[in-house]
Amino acid sequence: MRESIAMCVVTVVMSLFLTGIAGAAEENRRQAGGRETLVGHIARRADQPAQRLESRGGEKTAWKRRVVTPSELEQISEKDPDLYPVAALEILARINTRARYHIAEDVQKGRPILVPDDFTHYKDWSPVPEVLPSAFRIPKLILIVKDIPFIGWYEHGKLVGDSLICIGKRDSWTRAGTYRVLNKDKDHVSRSYTNAYGQPAPMPWALRIYGHVWIHAGDIEKGYCSHGCINLPWFPAIELFQWADTGTVVHIMESTGQGSDGIPGMASNRRLSGSP
Template sequence: MRRRDFTIMIGAGGLSLLAGPLAGQHVYKEVNALQPGEFTWHPERQPDGPVSVVVSLDEQRVHVYRNGVRIAVSTCSSGKPGHETPTGVFVVLQKDRDHRSSTYNNAPMPNMNRLTWGGIALHAGNLPGYPASHGCIRLPLKFSALLFEVTHLGTPVIIAASGSAPDSVVHPGFILGSYETEEFERVLDTLSPRQHPSDWAMDGAYPITSIIASSHDERIVILENDRQVADGPLIWDGKPLGPHVYVLHGPDDGQRGMQWQALTYDGTAEQAGHDLTRVGTDKAFGEVIAAHSHPGMIFVFTDLPLHPDRRTGRDFVVMS
Protein backbone atom coordinates (compact mmCIF):
# COMPACT_ATOMS: atom_id res chain seq x y z
CA MET A 1 0.00 0.00 0.00
CA ARG A 2 1.26 3.46 -0.88
CA ARG A 3 1.92 5.81 2.04
CA ARG A 4 -0.54 8.36 0.59
CA ASP A 5 -3.36 5.78 0.44
CA PHE A 6 -2.71 4.73 4.03
CA THR A 7 -2.79 8.37 5.16
CA ILE A 8 -6.14 8.89 3.44
CA MET A 9 -7.57 5.84 5.19
CA ILE A 10 -6.48 7.06 8.60
CA GLY A 11 -7.66 10.57 7.85
CA ALA A 12 -11.13 9.22 7.13
CA GLY A 13 -11.48 8.37 10.80
CA GLY A 14 -9.82 4.98 10.89
CA LEU A 15 -12.97 3.12 9.87
CA SER A 16 -11.40 2.13 6.58
CA LEU A 17 -9.22 -0.21 8.58
CA LEU A 18 -12.43 -2.20 9.11
CA ALA A 19 -13.37 -2.25 5.42
CA GLY A 20 -13.46 -5.32 3.19
CA PRO A 21 -13.78 -8.69 4.93
CA LEU A 22 -13.43 -7.12 8.39
CA ALA A 23 -16.59 -5.09 7.83
CA GLY A 24 -18.43 -8.37 8.27
CA GLN A 25 -20.65 -10.47 6.07
CA HIS A 26 -24.17 -11.75 6.69
CA VAL A 27 -24.20 -15.44 5.77
CA TYR A 28 -26.54 -18.43 5.96
CA LYS A 29 -24.45 -21.02 7.80
CA GLU A 30 -24.47 -23.22 10.85
CA VAL A 31 -23.09 -21.39 13.87
CA ASN A 32 -20.00 -23.60 14.14
CA ALA A 33 -19.18 -23.00 10.46
CA LEU A 34 -18.92 -19.22 10.70
CA GLN A 35 -15.56 -17.80 9.65
CA PRO A 36 -13.98 -14.67 11.21
CA GLY A 37 -16.08 -11.65 10.28
CA GLU A 38 -19.18 -13.67 9.39
CA PHE A 39 -22.51 -13.45 11.19
CA THR A 40 -26.18 -14.34 10.92
CA TRP A 41 -28.97 -11.82 11.48
CA HIS A 42 -32.66 -12.83 11.50
CA PRO A 43 -34.69 -10.35 13.60
CA GLU A 44 -37.88 -11.53 11.90
CA ARG A 45 -37.69 -14.73 13.97
CA GLN A 46 -38.80 -12.67 17.00
CA PRO A 47 -39.73 -9.07 16.18
CA ASP A 48 -40.61 -7.97 19.72
CA GLY A 49 -39.50 -8.36 23.33
CA PRO A 50 -36.49 -7.67 25.55
CA VAL A 51 -33.04 -8.36 24.11
CA SER A 52 -30.20 -10.15 25.88
CA VAL A 53 -26.70 -10.84 24.59
CA VAL A 54 -24.62 -13.93 25.41
CA VAL A 55 -20.89 -13.95 24.67
CA SER A 56 -19.39 -17.45 24.56
CA LEU A 57 -15.64 -17.18 25.07
CA ASP A 58 -14.76 -20.75 24.16
CA GLU A 59 -16.75 -20.50 20.90
CA GLN A 60 -15.67 -16.91 20.18
CA ARG A 61 -19.30 -16.22 19.33
CA VAL A 62 -21.88 -13.59 20.31
CA HIS A 63 -25.48 -14.80 20.51
CA VAL A 64 -28.37 -12.31 20.49
CA TYR A 65 -31.72 -13.37 21.95
CA ARG A 66 -35.00 -11.48 21.79
CA ASN A 67 -37.81 -12.70 23.99
CA GLY A 68 -35.95 -15.99 24.39
CA VAL A 69 -35.50 -16.60 20.65
CA ARG A 70 -32.03 -16.43 19.12
CA ILE A 71 -32.13 -13.88 16.32
CA ALA A 72 -28.42 -13.49 15.56
CA VAL A 73 -24.97 -15.05 15.99
CA SER A 74 -21.63 -13.45 15.19
CA THR A 75 -17.97 -14.29 15.35
CA CYS A 76 -16.00 -12.16 17.79
CA SER A 77 -12.57 -11.67 19.31
CA SER A 78 -12.24 -11.44 23.10
CA GLY A 79 -9.31 -10.61 25.37
CA LYS A 80 -5.90 -12.08 24.61
CA PRO A 81 -3.70 -13.80 27.24
CA GLY A 82 -2.88 -11.27 29.94
CA HIS A 83 -5.94 -9.21 29.05
CA GLU A 84 -8.64 -11.88 29.37
CA THR A 85 -12.27 -10.80 29.10
CA PRO A 86 -13.96 -11.42 32.47
CA THR A 87 -16.95 -13.73 32.69
CA GLY A 88 -20.07 -12.56 34.46
CA VAL A 89 -23.23 -10.50 34.11
CA PHE A 90 -23.13 -6.93 32.85
CA VAL A 91 -25.59 -4.34 31.57
CA VAL A 92 -25.05 -1.75 28.85
CA LEU A 93 -23.99 1.46 30.62
CA GLN A 94 -23.30 3.72 27.65
CA LYS A 95 -23.82 3.71 23.87
CA ASP A 96 -21.66 5.68 21.42
CA ARG A 97 -21.63 5.16 17.63
CA ASP A 98 -18.33 6.96 17.12
CA HIS A 99 -16.41 6.20 20.30
CA ARG A 100 -12.62 6.39 20.51
CA SER A 101 -10.43 4.77 23.12
CA SER A 102 -9.07 7.04 25.84
CA THR A 103 -6.50 4.35 26.70
CA TYR A 104 -5.21 3.01 23.38
CA ASN A 105 -4.05 5.94 21.22
CA ASN A 106 -7.51 7.26 20.37
CA ALA A 107 -8.26 4.01 18.53
CA PRO A 108 -11.73 3.90 16.89
CA MET A 109 -14.35 1.76 18.66
CA PRO A 110 -17.42 2.08 16.39
CA ASN A 111 -20.88 1.17 17.69
CA MET A 112 -19.65 0.88 21.25
CA ASN A 113 -21.86 -0.68 23.95
CA ARG A 114 -20.00 -0.04 27.23
CA LEU A 115 -20.18 -2.79 29.88
CA THR A 116 -17.83 -1.35 32.53
CA TRP A 117 -16.36 2.09 33.09
CA GLY A 118 -13.02 0.31 33.40
CA GLY A 119 -12.82 -0.44 29.69
CA ILE A 120 -14.86 -3.54 28.78
CA ALA A 121 -17.21 -2.99 25.83
CA LEU A 122 -18.75 -4.48 22.71
CA HIS A 123 -17.55 -2.68 19.57
CA ALA A 124 -16.37 -3.15 15.99
CA GLY A 125 -12.78 -4.22 15.50
CA ASN A 126 -10.30 -6.61 13.94
CA LEU A 127 -11.28 -10.30 14.05
CA PRO A 128 -8.27 -12.58 13.47
CA GLY A 129 -10.13 -15.73 14.51
CA TYR A 130 -8.80 -15.95 18.07
CA PRO A 131 -8.76 -13.83 21.27
CA ALA A 132 -6.73 -10.72 20.46
CA SER A 133 -8.22 -7.69 22.23
CA HIS A 134 -7.27 -5.91 25.45
CA GLY A 135 -10.43 -7.25 27.10
CA CYS A 136 -13.22 -5.90 24.91
CA ILE A 137 -15.42 -8.00 22.66
CA ARG A 138 -14.62 -7.10 19.05
CA LEU A 139 -17.35 -7.56 16.45
CA PRO A 140 -17.69 -7.28 12.66
CA LEU A 141 -18.50 -3.67 11.74
CA LYS A 142 -21.82 -4.46 10.04
CA PHE A 143 -22.95 -6.71 12.88
CA SER A 144 -21.97 -4.12 15.51
CA ALA A 145 -24.15 -1.55 13.74
CA LEU A 146 -27.14 -3.92 13.71
CA LEU A 147 -26.60 -4.83 17.36
CA PHE A 148 -26.37 -1.15 18.29
CA GLU A 149 -29.93 -0.67 17.01
CA VAL A 150 -31.50 -3.30 19.29
CA THR A 151 -29.63 -2.71 22.56
CA HIS A 152 -30.46 -0.03 25.09
CA LEU A 153 -29.05 1.20 28.37
CA GLY A 154 -29.66 -1.69 30.75
CA THR A 155 -29.62 -4.51 28.17
CA PRO A 156 -28.12 -7.55 29.93
CA VAL A 157 -24.90 -8.95 28.49
CA ILE A 158 -23.81 -12.32 29.83
CA ILE A 159 -20.15 -13.18 29.18
CA ALA A 160 -19.85 -16.92 29.69
CA ALA A 161 -16.94 -19.34 29.65
CA SER A 162 -19.05 -21.50 27.32
CA GLY A 163 -22.31 -21.14 25.42
CA SER A 164 -25.64 -21.56 27.20
CA ALA A 165 -29.00 -21.48 25.43
CA PRO A 166 -31.77 -19.75 27.40
CA ASP A 167 -34.61 -21.62 29.07
CA SER A 168 -38.13 -20.33 29.47
CA VAL A 169 -39.17 -20.34 33.14
CA VAL A 170 -42.60 -19.52 34.53
CA HIS A 171 -42.69 -18.66 38.21
CA PRO A 172 -45.92 -19.89 39.84
CA GLY A 173 -46.26 -16.61 41.66
CA PHE A 174 -44.47 -13.34 41.08
CA ILE A 175 -40.82 -12.49 41.69
CA LEU A 176 -40.38 -13.62 45.30
CA GLY A 177 -43.94 -13.77 46.58
CA SER A 178 -46.28 -16.68 47.17
CA TYR A 179 -48.91 -17.00 44.47
CA GLU A 180 -52.24 -15.33 45.12
CA THR A 181 -54.81 -14.26 42.53
CA GLU A 182 -55.10 -10.73 43.85
CA GLU A 183 -51.30 -10.38 43.90
CA PHE A 184 -51.06 -11.42 40.27
CA GLU A 185 -53.68 -8.89 39.18
CA ARG A 186 -52.07 -6.13 41.24
CA VAL A 187 -48.64 -6.72 39.73
CA LEU A 188 -50.08 -6.79 36.21
CA ASP A 189 -51.50 -3.34 36.86
CA THR A 190 -48.08 -2.00 37.85
CA LEU A 191 -46.29 -3.59 34.87
CA SER A 192 -48.68 -2.30 32.19
CA PRO A 193 -47.47 1.34 32.13
CA ARG A 194 -43.84 0.22 32.32
CA GLN A 195 -43.46 -1.71 29.09
CA HIS A 196 -39.83 -1.60 28.08
CA PRO A 197 -39.21 0.35 24.82
CA SER A 198 -36.05 -0.49 22.91
CA ASP A 199 -34.77 3.08 23.17
CA TRP A 200 -35.37 3.51 26.92
CA ALA A 201 -32.73 5.94 28.19
CA MET A 202 -31.25 6.41 31.66
CA ASP A 203 -33.45 9.45 32.28
CA GLY A 204 -36.61 7.78 31.01
CA ALA A 205 -39.87 7.69 32.92
CA TYR A 206 -38.87 4.47 34.66
CA PRO A 207 -35.32 3.36 35.55
CA ILE A 208 -33.98 -0.02 34.49
CA THR A 209 -34.02 -2.48 37.39
CA SER A 210 -31.50 -5.21 38.21
CA ILE A 211 -31.78 -7.53 41.21
CA ILE A 212 -28.89 -9.57 42.64
CA ALA A 213 -29.33 -12.42 45.12
CA SER A 214 -26.12 -13.49 46.89
CA SER A 215 -26.01 -16.69 48.93
CA HIS A 216 -22.64 -15.58 50.35
CA ASP A 217 -24.14 -12.47 51.95
CA GLU A 218 -27.65 -13.87 52.34
CA ARG A 219 -28.92 -10.61 50.86
CA ILE A 220 -30.81 -9.33 47.83
CA VAL A 221 -29.96 -5.92 46.39
CA ILE A 222 -31.96 -3.80 43.94
CA LEU A 223 -30.23 -1.49 41.47
CA GLU A 224 -31.93 1.18 39.41
CA ASN A 225 -29.93 1.82 36.26
CA ASP A 226 -26.55 1.22 37.92
CA ARG A 227 -27.05 2.46 41.49
CA GLN A 228 -28.11 0.42 44.52
CA VAL A 229 -31.44 1.64 45.89
CA ALA A 230 -32.54 -1.08 48.35
CA ASP A 231 -31.55 -4.37 49.92
CA GLY A 232 -33.27 -7.07 51.93
CA PRO A 233 -32.90 -10.61 53.28
CA LEU A 234 -32.44 -13.65 51.05
CA ILE A 235 -34.27 -16.82 52.06
CA TRP A 236 -33.28 -19.89 50.04
CA ASP A 237 -32.84 -23.65 50.24
CA GLY A 238 -29.23 -23.45 51.51
CA LYS A 239 -27.69 -24.95 48.38
CA PRO A 240 -25.39 -23.06 45.98
CA LEU A 241 -27.49 -20.73 43.85
CA GLY A 242 -25.25 -21.15 40.83
CA PRO A 243 -24.32 -18.45 38.32
CA HIS A 244 -27.69 -17.75 36.68
CA VAL A 245 -29.45 -14.70 35.28
CA TYR A 246 -33.18 -14.32 34.63
CA VAL A 247 -34.74 -11.71 32.32
CA LEU A 248 -38.39 -10.87 33.04
CA HIS A 249 -40.65 -10.96 29.98
CA GLY A 250 -44.00 -10.39 31.65
CA PRO A 251 -47.17 -12.42 32.16
CA ASP A 252 -47.20 -15.91 30.69
CA ASP A 253 -49.97 -16.51 28.15
CA GLY A 254 -50.77 -20.03 29.29
CA GLN A 255 -50.33 -19.85 33.06
CA ARG A 256 -51.12 -17.36 35.77
CA GLY A 257 -47.53 -16.51 36.44
CA MET A 258 -44.59 -14.51 35.10
CA GLN A 259 -42.34 -15.71 32.30
CA TRP A 260 -38.57 -15.36 32.52
CA GLN A 261 -35.68 -16.12 30.18
CA ALA A 262 -33.02 -18.03 32.16
CA LEU A 263 -29.31 -18.26 31.29
CA THR A 264 -26.27 -19.73 33.02
CA TYR A 265 -23.27 -17.44 32.66
CA ASP A 266 -20.57 -19.76 33.99
CA GLY A 267 -20.27 -23.36 35.06
CA THR A 268 -21.23 -26.75 33.71
CA ALA A 269 -24.51 -27.94 32.24
CA GLU A 270 -25.15 -29.89 35.43
CA GLN A 271 -25.30 -26.59 37.32
CA ALA A 272 -27.82 -25.08 34.94
CA GLY A 273 -31.00 -25.96 36.83
CA HIS A 274 -33.24 -22.92 36.57
CA ASP A 275 -35.74 -22.65 39.41
CA LEU A 276 -36.89 -19.31 40.79
CA THR A 277 -38.90 -21.01 43.52
CA ARG A 278 -35.63 -21.74 45.38
CA VAL A 279 -35.39 -18.16 46.59
CA GLY A 280 -37.58 -15.87 48.66
CA THR A 281 -37.56 -12.92 51.00
CA ASP A 282 -39.80 -11.44 53.68
CA LYS A 283 -43.13 -9.87 52.80
CA ALA A 284 -41.99 -6.28 53.24
CA PHE A 285 -39.04 -6.57 50.87
CA GLY A 286 -41.10 -8.64 48.43
CA GLU A 287 -43.37 -5.61 48.08
CA VAL A 288 -40.33 -3.40 47.42
CA ILE A 289 -39.20 -5.77 44.63
CA ALA A 290 -42.66 -5.80 43.05
CA ALA A 291 -42.73 -2.00 43.07
CA HIS A 292 -39.46 -1.86 41.11
CA SER A 293 -40.26 -4.59 38.60
CA HIS A 294 -40.84 -4.20 34.87
CA PRO A 295 -40.50 -6.27 31.67
CA GLY A 296 -36.83 -6.44 30.72
CA MET A 297 -35.47 -6.31 34.28
CA ILE A 298 -32.86 -8.89 35.24
CA PHE A 299 -32.51 -11.07 38.33
CA VAL A 300 -29.03 -12.48 39.02
CA PHE A 301 -28.16 -15.47 41.21
CA THR A 302 -24.62 -15.61 42.55
CA ASP A 303 -22.63 -17.35 45.28
CA LEU A 304 -20.14 -14.47 45.30
CA PRO A 305 -20.16 -11.64 47.86
CA LEU A 306 -21.82 -8.31 47.09
CA HIS A 307 -18.85 -6.21 48.19
CA PRO A 308 -18.75 -2.74 46.61
CA ASP A 309 -15.29 -3.47 45.17
CA ARG A 310 -17.04 -5.60 42.55
CA ARG A 311 -18.50 -2.37 41.20
CA THR A 312 -16.53 0.83 40.66
CA GLY A 313 -18.20 4.15 40.08
CA ARG A 314 -21.41 3.39 38.23
CA ASP A 315 -20.57 -0.12 37.04
CA PHE A 316 -23.06 -2.90 37.37
CA VAL A 317 -20.91 -6.02 37.31
CA VAL A 318 -21.20 -9.51 38.73
CA MET A 319 -17.90 -11.04 37.67
CA SER A 320 -16.72 -14.55 38.32
Protein backbone atom coordinates (compact mmCIF):
# COMPACT_ATOMS: atom_id res chain seq x y z
CA MET A 1 0.00 0.00 0.00
CA ARG A 2 1.37 3.39 -0.86
CA GLU A 3 2.07 5.60 2.16
CA SER A 4 -0.05 8.40 0.75
CA ILE A 5 -2.91 8.12 -1.71
CA ALA A 6 -3.89 11.22 -3.61
CA MET A 7 -7.35 12.62 -3.06
CA CYS A 8 -8.74 13.19 -6.55
CA VAL A 9 -11.95 14.49 -8.09
CA VAL A 10 -14.29 12.37 -10.21
CA THR A 11 -15.97 14.30 -13.03
CA VAL A 12 -18.65 12.28 -14.75
CA VAL A 13 -21.55 13.30 -16.93
CA MET A 14 -24.16 10.61 -16.93
CA SER A 15 -27.56 11.77 -15.68
CA LEU A 16 -29.10 10.73 -19.00
CA PHE A 17 -28.17 7.14 -18.26
CA LEU A 18 -28.81 6.81 -14.53
CA THR A 19 -31.87 8.92 -13.80
CA GLY A 20 -33.32 6.04 -11.84
CA ILE A 21 -30.65 6.17 -9.13
CA ALA A 22 -30.93 9.83 -8.19
CA GLY A 23 -32.80 9.00 -5.00
CA ALA A 24 -30.21 6.44 -3.99
CA ALA A 25 -27.49 8.96 -4.70
CA GLU A 26 -29.02 11.47 -2.32
CA GLU A 27 -29.31 8.81 0.37
CA ASN A 28 -25.68 7.84 -0.15
CA ARG A 29 -24.63 11.47 0.09
CA ARG A 30 -26.35 11.86 3.46
CA GLN A 31 -24.89 8.61 4.78
CA ALA A 32 -21.41 9.76 3.75
CA GLY A 33 -21.74 12.79 5.99
CA GLY A 34 -22.33 15.23 3.16
CA ARG A 35 -19.61 13.89 0.86
CA GLU A 36 -20.74 13.16 -2.67
CA THR A 37 -20.37 9.48 -3.59
CA LEU A 38 -19.68 8.04 -7.03
CA VAL A 39 -23.39 7.33 -7.44
CA GLY A 40 -24.04 10.95 -6.54
CA HIS A 41 -21.53 12.15 -9.12
CA ILE A 42 -23.23 10.15 -11.81
CA ALA A 43 -26.79 11.08 -10.92
CA ARG A 44 -26.19 14.73 -10.02
CA ARG A 45 -23.39 15.56 -12.52
CA ALA A 46 -21.48 17.09 -9.63
CA ASP A 47 -17.81 17.80 -8.99
CA GLN A 48 -17.28 16.91 -5.34
CA PRO A 49 -14.42 15.36 -3.34
CA ALA A 50 -14.57 11.60 -3.63
CA GLN A 51 -13.93 9.13 -0.86
CA ARG A 52 -10.53 7.70 -0.07
CA LEU A 53 -10.47 4.13 -1.37
CA GLU A 54 -8.22 1.17 -0.80
CA SER A 55 -6.22 -0.46 -3.57
CA ARG A 56 -4.71 -3.89 -3.67
CA GLY A 57 -1.03 -4.66 -3.75
CA GLY A 58 0.08 -5.57 -0.22
CA GLU A 59 3.43 -4.26 0.90
CA LYS A 60 5.18 -1.52 -0.98
CA THR A 61 7.54 -3.06 -3.50
CA ALA A 62 9.29 -1.93 -6.64
CA TRP A 63 10.43 -3.04 -10.06
CA LYS A 64 13.30 -2.29 -12.39
CA ARG A 65 13.74 -2.41 -16.15
CA ARG A 66 16.15 -5.23 -16.85
CA VAL A 67 16.60 -8.56 -18.61
CA VAL A 68 15.03 -11.58 -16.93
CA THR A 69 16.07 -15.07 -18.06
CA PRO A 70 14.04 -18.29 -18.37
CA SER A 71 16.30 -19.91 -15.77
CA GLU A 72 15.53 -17.09 -13.33
CA LEU A 73 11.81 -17.70 -13.75
CA GLU A 74 12.36 -21.41 -13.15
CA GLN A 75 14.24 -20.65 -9.94
CA ILE A 76 11.40 -18.42 -8.77
CA SER A 77 8.98 -21.28 -9.42
CA GLU A 78 11.12 -23.70 -7.41
CA LYS A 79 11.04 -21.36 -4.41
CA ASP A 80 7.29 -20.72 -4.64
CA PRO A 81 5.05 -23.26 -6.45
CA ASP A 82 2.38 -20.58 -6.90
CA LEU A 83 4.81 -18.72 -9.14
CA TYR A 84 5.04 -21.36 -11.85
CA PRO A 85 6.49 -19.93 -15.10
CA VAL A 86 3.14 -19.06 -16.68
CA ALA A 87 2.03 -17.27 -13.49
CA ALA A 88 5.29 -15.32 -13.41
CA LEU A 89 4.83 -14.37 -17.07
CA GLU A 90 1.31 -13.17 -16.27
CA ILE A 91 2.67 -10.91 -13.51
CA LEU A 92 5.19 -9.49 -15.98
CA ALA A 93 2.42 -9.01 -18.54
CA ARG A 94 0.31 -7.00 -16.09
CA ILE A 95 3.21 -4.81 -14.99
CA ASN A 96 4.38 -4.16 -18.55
CA THR A 97 0.89 -3.87 -20.12
CA ARG A 98 1.91 -6.39 -22.74
CA ALA A 99 0.34 -9.72 -23.70
CA ARG A 100 1.89 -12.76 -22.07
CA TYR A 101 3.07 -14.27 -25.37
CA HIS A 102 4.90 -11.03 -26.16
CA ILE A 103 6.50 -11.15 -22.70
CA ALA A 104 7.59 -14.76 -23.29
CA GLU A 105 9.29 -13.64 -26.51
CA ASP A 106 10.94 -10.74 -24.67
CA VAL A 107 12.34 -13.17 -22.10
CA GLN A 108 13.60 -15.58 -24.74
CA LYS A 109 15.29 -12.81 -26.73
CA GLY A 110 16.77 -11.04 -23.71
CA ARG A 111 14.86 -7.78 -24.09
CA PRO A 112 14.73 -5.49 -21.03
CA ILE A 113 11.30 -5.29 -19.38
CA LEU A 114 9.93 -4.16 -16.03
CA VAL A 115 10.68 -6.89 -13.47
CA PRO A 116 9.51 -6.81 -9.83
CA ASP A 117 12.11 -7.04 -7.10
CA ASP A 118 9.93 -9.66 -5.41
CA PHE A 119 7.35 -11.60 -7.44
CA THR A 120 5.57 -12.79 -4.29
CA HIS A 121 4.17 -9.31 -3.69
CA TYR A 122 2.46 -9.39 -7.08
CA LYS A 123 0.55 -12.67 -6.90
CA ASP A 124 -2.77 -10.87 -6.46
CA TRP A 125 -1.68 -7.38 -7.42
CA SER A 126 -3.92 -5.04 -9.34
CA PRO A 127 -3.55 -1.29 -9.93
CA VAL A 128 -7.31 -0.79 -9.59
CA PRO A 129 -9.09 -0.78 -6.20
CA GLU A 130 -10.55 -3.99 -4.87
CA VAL A 131 -13.47 -2.05 -3.41
CA LEU A 132 -15.25 1.13 -4.51
CA PRO A 133 -17.40 2.02 -1.47
CA SER A 134 -19.12 4.83 -3.33
CA ALA A 135 -20.34 2.42 -6.03
CA PHE A 136 -22.10 -0.05 -3.74
CA ARG A 137 -25.48 0.87 -5.23
CA ILE A 138 -24.40 0.35 -8.84
CA PRO A 139 -25.14 -3.30 -9.74
CA LYS A 140 -22.44 -3.50 -12.41
CA LEU A 141 -19.71 -1.03 -13.31
CA ILE A 142 -16.81 -1.26 -15.77
CA LEU A 143 -13.92 1.07 -14.90
CA ILE A 144 -11.26 1.90 -17.50
CA VAL A 145 -8.21 3.96 -16.49
CA LYS A 146 -6.29 5.47 -19.41
CA ASP A 147 -2.97 6.36 -17.78
CA ILE A 148 -2.33 2.85 -16.45
CA PRO A 149 -4.00 1.50 -18.73
CA PHE A 150 -6.14 -1.12 -16.99
CA ILE A 151 -9.75 -2.25 -16.73
CA GLY A 152 -11.74 -3.54 -13.76
CA TRP A 153 -15.34 -4.66 -13.48
CA TYR A 154 -17.35 -4.36 -10.28
CA GLU A 155 -20.52 -5.67 -8.72
CA HIS A 156 -21.94 -3.28 -6.15
CA GLY A 157 -18.51 -1.71 -5.78
CA LYS A 158 -16.57 -4.96 -5.37
CA LEU A 159 -13.98 -5.97 -7.95
CA VAL A 160 -14.86 -9.23 -9.68
CA GLY A 161 -12.37 -9.12 -12.56
CA ASP A 162 -9.61 -7.03 -14.10
CA SER A 163 -7.14 -7.02 -16.95
CA LEU A 164 -4.41 -5.15 -18.72
CA ILE A 165 -5.71 -3.40 -21.82
CA CYS A 166 -4.67 -1.56 -24.95
CA ILE A 167 -6.40 1.73 -25.77
CA GLY A 168 -6.08 4.38 -28.49
CA LYS A 169 -2.64 5.30 -29.79
CA ARG A 170 -3.67 8.93 -29.49
CA ASP A 171 -5.25 10.27 -26.32
CA SER A 172 -8.38 11.52 -28.05
CA TRP A 173 -9.08 8.19 -29.72
CA THR A 174 -10.42 6.68 -26.48
CA ARG A 175 -12.60 9.36 -24.91
CA ALA A 176 -12.98 9.75 -21.17
CA GLY A 177 -16.57 9.82 -19.98
CA THR A 178 -19.38 7.68 -18.69
CA TYR A 179 -21.27 5.39 -21.03
CA ARG A 180 -23.33 2.22 -21.13
CA VAL A 181 -22.86 -1.03 -22.99
CA LEU A 182 -25.00 -0.44 -26.07
CA ASN A 183 -24.53 -3.70 -27.95
CA LYS A 184 -22.94 -7.12 -27.49
CA ASP A 185 -21.53 -9.06 -30.44
CA LYS A 186 -19.49 -12.22 -29.89
CA ASP A 187 -18.36 -12.35 -33.53
CA HIS A 188 -18.05 -8.68 -34.38
CA VAL A 189 -15.80 -7.54 -37.24
CA SER A 190 -14.60 -4.02 -37.92
CA ARG A 191 -16.26 -1.93 -40.61
CA SER A 192 -13.38 0.54 -40.58
CA TYR A 193 -10.14 -1.45 -40.40
CA THR A 194 -8.65 -4.54 -42.01
CA ASN A 195 -6.25 -7.19 -40.78
CA ALA A 196 -2.87 -8.08 -42.26
CA TYR A 197 -4.62 -10.02 -45.04
CA GLY A 198 -6.82 -7.13 -46.11
CA GLN A 199 -9.94 -8.65 -44.57
CA PRO A 200 -12.23 -6.90 -42.05
CA ALA A 201 -10.43 -7.00 -38.71
CA PRO A 202 -12.04 -9.41 -36.23
CA MET A 203 -13.21 -7.90 -32.94
CA PRO A 204 -14.51 -10.93 -31.01
CA TRP A 205 -16.33 -10.79 -27.68
CA ALA A 206 -17.20 -7.15 -28.31
CA LEU A 207 -19.14 -4.64 -26.21
CA ARG A 208 -19.99 -1.36 -27.95
CA ILE A 209 -19.87 1.70 -25.68
CA TYR A 210 -20.08 4.65 -28.09
CA GLY A 211 -19.77 5.31 -31.82
CA HIS A 212 -17.44 2.74 -33.34
CA VAL A 213 -15.59 2.15 -30.06
CA TRP A 214 -15.87 -1.33 -28.60
CA ILE A 215 -14.33 -3.29 -25.74
CA HIS A 216 -13.15 -6.55 -27.32
CA ALA A 217 -10.49 -9.25 -27.49
CA GLY A 218 -7.33 -8.24 -29.30
CA ASP A 219 -3.56 -8.17 -29.33
CA ILE A 220 -1.90 -6.23 -26.50
CA GLU A 221 1.49 -5.25 -27.86
CA LYS A 222 1.62 -2.27 -25.51
CA GLY A 223 -0.79 -0.08 -23.59
CA TYR A 224 -1.54 2.32 -26.43
CA CYS A 225 -1.91 0.43 -29.69
CA SER A 226 -5.52 0.65 -30.92
CA HIS A 227 -7.58 2.98 -33.08
CA GLY A 228 -9.71 3.83 -30.03
CA CYS A 229 -11.18 0.50 -28.98
CA ILE A 230 -10.31 -1.08 -25.65
CA ASN A 231 -8.55 -4.40 -26.33
CA LEU A 232 -8.28 -7.18 -23.76
CA PRO A 233 -6.46 -10.51 -23.89
CA TRP A 234 -8.66 -13.35 -25.13
CA PHE A 235 -9.81 -15.01 -21.91
CA PRO A 236 -10.46 -11.83 -19.88
CA ALA A 237 -12.44 -10.54 -22.88
CA ILE A 238 -14.63 -13.64 -22.80
CA GLU A 239 -15.10 -13.31 -19.04
CA LEU A 240 -16.09 -9.66 -19.33
CA PHE A 241 -18.39 -10.31 -22.29
CA GLN A 242 -20.26 -13.03 -20.43
CA TRP A 243 -20.47 -10.93 -17.26
CA ALA A 244 -21.60 -7.61 -18.77
CA ASP A 245 -25.18 -6.84 -19.73
CA THR A 246 -26.57 -4.43 -22.26
CA GLY A 247 -26.88 -1.26 -20.23
CA THR A 248 -23.94 -1.94 -17.89
CA VAL A 249 -22.28 1.32 -16.84
CA VAL A 250 -18.81 2.01 -18.30
CA HIS A 251 -16.67 4.81 -16.85
CA ILE A 252 -13.47 5.81 -18.67
CA MET A 253 -11.21 8.08 -16.64
CA GLU A 254 -8.09 9.91 -17.72
CA SER A 255 -5.72 9.45 -14.82
CA THR A 256 -5.13 8.28 -11.28
CA GLY A 257 -2.69 11.09 -10.50
CA GLN A 258 -3.03 14.22 -8.41
CA GLY A 259 -5.09 16.98 -9.92
CA SER A 260 -6.75 14.63 -12.40
CA ASP A 261 -10.38 13.62 -12.71
CA GLY A 262 -9.51 10.18 -11.42
CA ILE A 263 -10.95 8.05 -8.69
CA PRO A 264 -8.73 7.91 -5.59
CA GLY A 265 -7.53 4.63 -4.21
CA MET A 266 -5.19 3.73 -7.05
CA ALA A 267 -1.44 4.20 -7.00
CA SER A 268 -0.68 7.32 -8.97
CA ASN A 269 2.17 7.39 -11.47
CA ARG A 270 2.92 3.71 -10.93
CA ARG A 271 5.11 3.58 -14.04
CA LEU A 272 7.38 6.31 -12.68
CA SER A 273 7.45 5.25 -9.06
CA GLY A 274 7.88 1.54 -9.67
CA SER A 275 5.43 0.77 -6.89
CA PRO A 276 2.00 -0.84 -6.85
